[in-house]
Amino acid sequence: MLSVRLNTLIVSCLAGSAIAGTPSLIINGSFEESSLNPGANWSVLGGGDTSINGWITIGSGIDYFGTILNASDGIHSLDINNLSSGGGISQSFVTQVGWTYTVTFDMAANMFGGPAEKIMNVSAGGSAEDFVFDYIAAGSTAQNPNWASHEWSFVATSTSSTLQFTGVSGSVYGAALDNVYVTGEVPAPPALGLIGLAGLMGTRRRR
Secondary structure, eight states: OHHHHHHHHHHHHHTTOBOOSOOOSSSOTTOOOBSOOOTTSEEEEOTTOOOBTTOEEETTOEEEEOTTSOOSSSSOEEESOSSSTTOEEEEEEEOOTTOEEEEEEEEEEOTTSSOSEEEEEEEETTEEEEEEEEHHHHTOOSSOOOOEEEEEEEEOOSSEEEEEEEEOSOSSOOEEEEEEEEEEEOOOOOHHHHHHHHHHHHHHHHO
16 A cells, blocks of 8 residues: 555656646636726726736736727736836735746737837746737737737745736836736655655565
């Protein structure tokens, strides 16, 4: 019985322990749940607004889009800029120290005005990266924004991490955001430890 259990443990460890097929670790990643209804237009949200369930706006806030821009998932999306760069949105969630968390999201642009390149910063766990979307190069329109899917990872340094999307490019026309999803992965054990565990299995079997 011990041999079977140890075998199961090793197979599980070697598999990488990725948490696949599980629900996202954040809520309302497509921004569909809100007390607001922008309809065919948009709603302006200043900093510190919690009208979008699970999220809080930061800095100068955001624009909450209705059907004025075709969303990548559902009917709502965000313009990360409100009055200028420095606006954004964030959500905190439970994490395990040392685990790797993968964030996927879709990015496009509020193409009703320049600049052509929209820049958005993604940060969590002390890590950050800028992402760029050029709506002219992409041929984006409000009906077909040509959403681009991105993936970004960070290693948690605390039992709670805050995922933050911040507008970097200037003007009121910023990067558009939708379809945010987060998963976690257990760190693989050291290979030496697995070898030692395999040796223990052999010893048990010989007995």
